[in-house]
Amino acid sequence: MAIQKPSHTFTKIHLKALHTNNFKILFALSFTVFINTFSFAQDIQKPTDSIKPTVKDSLVINAKDIIKSEAPAEKSQDTTATDSIKPKKETLEHIVKYKATDYTSFNQKKQKLYLYNEAEIDYGDINIKSGSITIDYSTNTVYAKGILDSIGEYSQAPIFTQGANIVEPDSIIFNTKSEKALIYNSKTEQSGGTVIAQITKKENDSVYFIHRGKYTTAEDLEDPEYYILLRKAKVVPGKKIVTGLANLFIYDVPTPIGLPFGFFPQSEKQTSGVIIPSFGEQNDRGYFLQNGGYYFAISDYVDLAVLGDYYTNGSYGLRLENTYAKRYKFRGNVGFRYENLITSERGFPDYGKSTVYNLRWSHSQDSKANPSSRFSASVNLGSSTYYRTSLNQVNSGAFLNNTLASSVSYSKTFEGEPSVNFSVTATHSQNTNTEQINMTLPTFQGNVSRIFPFAPKVGSKKGIIQNINLQYSVRGENRIQTTDSLFFKKEMFDDAKAGFQHTVPLSTNFKVFKHFSLSASTSLNEVWTFKTIDRYYDNVNDEVITETINGFDSFRTYNFSTSLGTTIYGMFNFKKEGENPKIHAIRHVIRPSISYNINPAFDKYYDTYEVVSADGLTTEDVEFTRFEQGLFGTPSKNFSSSMGISIANNFEAKVRDKDSTATEPKKIILLNNLNFSTSYNFAGDSLQWSPVRVSGGTQLFENKLSLNFGATLDPYALDNNNNRIDKFNIDNGGSLFRLTSANLTASYSLSGGKGDQKNDSESGAAIQENLRSGGRDDDLFGVSEDFSRFNEEKGDKEEEEPSEFYNFKIPWSLRLAYAVNYSNSRRQSEISSHSLMFSGDIELSPKWSVGASSGYDLKDKGFTYTQLRFERDLLSWRMNFSWVPFSARSSWNFFIGIKSNILKDLKYEKRRQPDQRL
Structure with a gap:
C-alpha cells in the first residue's frame, strides 16, 4: 500500500491537470514541489543484496502499470443527447511563462509567486521585464517594480510591452483577468513623440487614461527642454491623443501658448490633415497667409498637398505638390504653382495686375523595373517671369535662373546581334530674358548597333578589312519656336517644322608603321523635309517674295575623312642613386593627330532668281536653295578640302611623399590637359588658316x-x-x-x-x-x-566629450x-x-x-x-x-x-x- 498510494495520487494529479482551475493548479504545483523537495531531501540507501523471487508476486504492482491501467478509456459521443450547459470560461486564457536570475519563490499560503533580478513574464502578447515581479494568483494581479543595486541606485525599472506599444514606468500593477493596469511615472513613445505621465490607467489594449502627462519630442526625457502639459488625456495608441486643457512649458516654465482642448493624431502611416499657414506682412500687399492648405494621404503610393497664399490687397497664389512612388518600379513628383499678383489699388496710376505660373514634373524609373526600356521626365516650364516676380520665399534660390528646360523621354532596346534601340523625346528650352521658347514635340531617334561584316567569328579583328564597320541611325523632329504670349495656343503650331535625317557611317582603322593609328570613314546622309520654299523677284512691288511649299522633298549628301594619330611618352628623371629629391620625375604625354576632310559641293540643289537693279537695266542672279528653312541644315554648295591639326598634352609628376613610412613616391597631376588645334582649308581662296x-x-x-x-x-x-x-x-x-x-x-x-x-x-x-x-x-x-x-x-550627431579647454x-x-x-x-x-x-x-x-x-x-x-x-x-x-x-x-x-x-x-x-x- 505504501507503493500504491503515491501512484494513485500522481494519477489524479495527471487527470486534474486537464482542467484549467487556478486554485487546483497552484495546489498541484505546490504539492508536486513539496513531494520532489521531500524526496530529494532523503538519503538514498545503498542497494543491498536481496533474494529475488522466482515467481512473480501478485501483490506487487508496478506504478507504471497502475497509471496505464487506470487511464480513462475513450468514450464515444452520445448522438442522442448533448450537454446544453456551456463550459465555464477559463480564468487564464494564455500560458504564463516566467523566469528570473536570482530566485523564483512561491508562497502557497498567500498564493503569490516572487521573481527577483532580471525577472520576466510572458502572458499572450504581454511581456513584462523588471527587477522584481510579484504574481498574486488570488487576485490575478501582477506587480512589477525595480530594485536597488549595491550602491543604492534604482535600477531594472519595469518595461511593459503589449504588441507594438512599449511603456517604461517606475512600477506597474497589472490584472491578468481584466488586462487593466495602473502605471506609475511611465514613458510611452507615440509616433515620434513621448508621453511622460505620473499616473496612467490602462483600460484595455487600445485605451489609456493619463493624469498630468507631458507630451514632448525631446531626446532628454529626464529633463526635457519643452513639453505640452496634458492635465487629463485619453490615449489611443497608434491613433490619437485627446486632451483637455493643455499648454506649452519650456524648461518647466509655463507659457501662455495653450488650448482648452487638443487633438494629436498618432499614426504610423501617413494621414490627411490641415497644413497650418505662416503669416506676415508685405509692403504693398498688406497682411498675408502663406503656405497653408490641406494634405491628402491618397494611398501608400500617392499623396497630394494643396497649398495657398492670400494677401489682403487681393493677390493670391495656389500650389499643388504631388509625390508618388512604387518600390522597385518608379518614383516622381509633380508640382504646379499659380500666382495672381496685384500691385497698389485699383484706380491709382501705379496699379498693376499679372498672373504667373510654373509646372514641374520629375519622374525616374528604377533600373530593376525593366532593363530593356526606360521612361524618365524632367519638366520645368511656365512664365518666364515666374521666379523673378513670385512672392513665395520658396523660390528665393531660383530667381537668378535664365533658362527653363524640360525633357520627357522613352527608350526601348531590342537585344540581339546587332541590337536595335529607339527613343522618343519631347524637349523644351525657354529663355527667361528674351521669353523665346524652343520645343520638339517629339524627337524620334533610332539606331542599329555597329556591325563588322568581315570580322572573324572568333578571335580579334586585324587589318583594314576586318575592322570595316557600319551603323545606321535615324532622327526625326517636329520643332516649334514660339514665345510666352503664344504658349499653349494654336498659333504656336503655325510655324512648326518637321523632318527626318538618315545617317549611315562607314569606317575602319588599322596600324601603320607599328606606332601610328590610321582611321578612315565616310558618311552617307539623307534628309527628308515636308516644307520647302520658292523665291522670286516681284518687279511690280520691287521686293523678293518667298513662298512656302507644303510637300515631301529630300536631299542626299556624303563626305570623307581620315585621321592619323599616335602617342608619345616622355620621362624626365631627377632622382639619382642614393638620393631622395623632392621631385623624382616628370612625365609628359603627347597625342598629336592630323586629319583630312573632303566635303563635295552639292550645287544641284541650288536655284537662282533674277533681281533688277535700281536703274532697271541690269539684272543680278541670286542663288538660293529650297531647303533653306529645313531642320537639318542645307546641302553645301562649296567644295571643301581641309586639314585639321591637334596636339593634346598631359603632364604628371612623381614627388616625395610627406608620409615618411611610404615606400613609393606620390603621383600628382600638373596639367590634366593642354590642347592646341587649328585647321587649313585647301579649297579656300583666302584666310585659309583657322x-x-x-x-x-x-x-x-x-x-x-x-x-x-x-x-x-x-x-x-x-x-x-x-x-x-x-x-x-x-x-x-x-x-x-x-x-x-x-x-x-x-x-x-x-x-x-x-x-x-x-x-x-x-x-x-x-x-x-x-x-x-x-x-x-x-x-x-x-x-x-x-x-x-x-x-x-x-541625423544623429556623435556625442562629444566636454573639454575643459x-x-x-x-x-x-x-x-x-x-x-x-x-x-x-x-x-x-x-x-x-x-x-x-x-x-x-x-x-x-x-x-x-x-x-x-x-x-x-x-x-x-x-x-x-x-x-x-x-x-x-x-x-x-x-x-x-x-x-x-x-x-x-x-x-x-x-x-x-x-x-x-x-x-x-x-x-x-x-x-x-x-x-x-x-
Missing part, C-alpha cells in the same frame, strides 16, 4: 582648386576698319599670333575643423529645391527660405568661384566680364552656425545677390534667420519651430518680403 584654339585645365591642392582656361590666337591681321585681311599678322608688323579672346575660370573649396567631410552638393532639401527649379547644386546663389518646409530633424578647431567651409573673360577680336582689348562668387559656413559652436552667399562684380564694381543665414539648434527646436541686406530683393525671414514632423506646425515665423517689381 585661328589656333588653346584650352587646358588642372586641379591643385588635392583637387580642391580647379582651374580651366582657354584662348583664341588669330594668325591674320586687321585692317584700319578692324576687319580680318588675308595677310599674316607678323607680316603686318605684329606678333606671330594676335590674341582675340581668352577666359579663365577657377573654383576652390576649403574646409577646416570638423567640417572636412561635409558634402555641399548634398546639403539638404533646400539644394534639391534649387535643382528642381533649374538652379545650381550649391548655395552660391542662395537657397530657399522656406524653413518650415525643410524642418526635418537632422576651448576647442579652437571651429568647423568651417568656404566655396569660391572666379571667372574672367577677355575680348580683343576688333582691337577693343577689354575685359568683357569679371566676377567673383563665394559662399561659406562657420559652425561657431555645436549648436550655432552662420552662412553667407554673395559675389562681387569686379568690372561694374558692385556686389551681386547676397544672402546671410543664421541657424541655432535648440535641441528639439530649430531657429533660422535669413537676410538679404540690399538689392531689389532686400528682405529678411525669421523662423523658430519644433523639428519633429508631428508638431512642425507649432512654430513662429516673421518676415519682411521684397517689394514687387513688374
Whole structure:
C-alpha cells in the first residue's frame, strides 16, 4: 500500500491537470514541489543484496502499470443527447511563462509567486521585464517594480510591452483577468513623440487614461527642454491623443501658448490633415497667409498637398505638390504653382495686375523595373517671369535662373546581334530674358548597333578589312519656336517644322608603321523635309517674295575623312642613386593627330532668281536653295578640302611623399590637359588658316582648386576698319599670333575643423529645391527660405566629450568661384566680364552656425545677390534667420519651430518680403 498510494495520487494529479482551475493548479504545483523537495531531501540507501523471487508476486504492482491501467478509456459521443450547459470560461486564457536570475519563490499560503533580478513574464502578447515581479494568483494581479543595486541606485525599472506599444514606468500593477493596469511615472513613445505621465490607467489594449502627462519630442526625457502639459488625456495608441486643457512649458516654465482642448493624431502611416499657414506682412500687399492648405494621404503610393497664399490687397497664389512612388518600379513628383499678383489699388496710376505660373514634373524609373526600356521626365516650364516676380520665399534660390528646360523621354532596346534601340523625346528650352521658347514635340531617334561584316567569328579583328564597320541611325523632329504670349495656343503650331535625317557611317582603322593609328570613314546622309520654299523677284512691288511649299522633298549628301594619330611618352628623371629629391620625375604625354576632310559641293540643289537693279537695266542672279528653312541644315554648295591639326598634352609628376613610412613616391597631376588645334582649308581662296584654339585645365591642392582656361590666337591681321585681311599678322608688323579672346575660370573649396567631410552638393532639401527649379547644386546663389518646409530633424550627431579647454578647431567651409573673360577680336582689348562668387559656413559652436552667399562684380564694381543665414539648434527646436541686406530683393525671414514632423506646425515665423517689381 505504501507503493500504491503515491501512484494513485500522481494519477489524479495527471487527470486534474486537464482542467484549467487556478486554485487546483497552484495546489498541484505546490504539492508536486513539496513531494520532489521531500524526496530529494532523503538519503538514498545503498542497494543491498536481496533474494529475488522466482515467481512473480501478485501483490506487487508496478506504478507504471497502475497509471496505464487506470487511464480513462475513450468514450464515444452520445448522438442522442448533448450537454446544453456551456463550459465555464477559463480564468487564464494564455500560458504564463516566467523566469528570473536570482530566485523564483512561491508562497502557497498567500498564493503569490516572487521573481527577483532580471525577472520576466510572458502572458499572450504581454511581456513584462523588471527587477522584481510579484504574481498574486488570488487576485490575478501582477506587480512589477525595480530594485536597488549595491550602491543604492534604482535600477531594472519595469518595461511593459503589449504588441507594438512599449511603456517604461517606475512600477506597474497589472490584472491578468481584466488586462487593466495602473502605471506609475511611465514613458510611452507615440509616433515620434513621448508621453511622460505620473499616473496612467490602462483600460484595455487600445485605451489609456493619463493624469498630468507631458507630451514632448525631446531626446532628454529626464529633463526635457519643452513639453505640452496634458492635465487629463485619453490615449489611443497608434491613433490619437485627446486632451483637455493643455499648454506649452519650456524648461518647466509655463507659457501662455495653450488650448482648452487638443487633438494629436498618432499614426504610423501617413494621414490627411490641415497644413497650418505662416503669416506676415508685405509692403504693398498688406497682411498675408502663406503656405497653408490641406494634405491628402491618397494611398501608400500617392499623396497630394494643396497649398495657398492670400494677401489682403487681393493677390493670391495656389500650389499643388504631388509625390508618388512604387518600390522597385518608379518614383516622381509633380508640382504646379499659380500666382495672381496685384500691385497698389485699383484706380491709382501705379496699379498693376499679372498672373504667373510654373509646372514641374520629375519622374525616374528604377533600373530593376525593366532593363530593356526606360521612361524618365524632367519638366520645368511656365512664365518666364515666374521666379523673378513670385512672392513665395520658396523660390528665393531660383530667381537668378535664365533658362527653363524640360525633357520627357522613352527608350526601348531590342537585344540581339546587332541590337536595335529607339527613343522618343519631347524637349523644351525657354529663355527667361528674351521669353523665346524652343520645343520638339517629339524627337524620334533610332539606331542599329555597329556591325563588322568581315570580322572573324572568333578571335580579334586585324587589318583594314576586318575592322570595316557600319551603323545606321535615324532622327526625326517636329520643332516649334514660339514665345510666352503664344504658349499653349494654336498659333504656336503655325510655324512648326518637321523632318527626318538618315545617317549611315562607314569606317575602319588599322596600324601603320607599328606606332601610328590610321582611321578612315565616310558618311552617307539623307534628309527628308515636308516644307520647302520658292523665291522670286516681284518687279511690280520691287521686293523678293518667298513662298512656302507644303510637300515631301529630300536631299542626299556624303563626305570623307581620315585621321592619323599616335602617342608619345616622355620621362624626365631627377632622382639619382642614393638620393631622395623632392621631385623624382616628370612625365609628359603627347597625342598629336592630323586629319583630312573632303566635303563635295552639292550645287544641284541650288536655284537662282533674277533681281533688277535700281536703274532697271541690269539684272543680278541670286542663288538660293529650297531647303533653306529645313531642320537639318542645307546641302553645301562649296567644295571643301581641309586639314585639321591637334596636339593634346598631359603632364604628371612623381614627388616625395610627406608620409615618411611610404615606400613609393606620390603621383600628382600638373596639367590634366593642354590642347592646341587649328585647321587649313585647301579649297579656300583666302584666310585659309583657322585661328589656333588653346584650352587646358588642372586641379591643385588635392583637387580642391580647379582651374580651366582657354584662348583664341588669330594668325591674320586687321585692317584700319578692324576687319580680318588675308595677310599674316607678323607680316603686318605684329606678333606671330594676335590674341582675340581668352577666359579663365577657377573654383576652390576649403574646409577646416570638423567640417572636412561635409558634402555641399548634398546639403539638404533646400539644394534639391534649387535643382528642381533649374538652379545650381550649391548655395552660391542662395537657397530657399522656406524653413518650415525643410524642418526635418537632422541625423544623429556623435556625442562629444566636454573639454575643459576651448576647442579652437571651429568647423568651417568656404566655396569660391572666379571667372574672367577677355575680348580683343576688333582691337577693343577689354575685359568683357569679371566676377567673383563665394559662399561659406562657420559652425561657431555645436549648436550655432552662420552662412553667407554673395559675389562681387569686379568690372561694374558692385556686389551681386547676397544672402546671410543664421541657424541655432535648440535641441528639439530649430531657429533660422535669413537676410538679404540690399538689392531689389532686400528682405529678411525669421523662423523658430519644433523639428519633429508631428508638431512642425507649432512654430513662429516673421518676415519682411521684397517689394514687387513688374
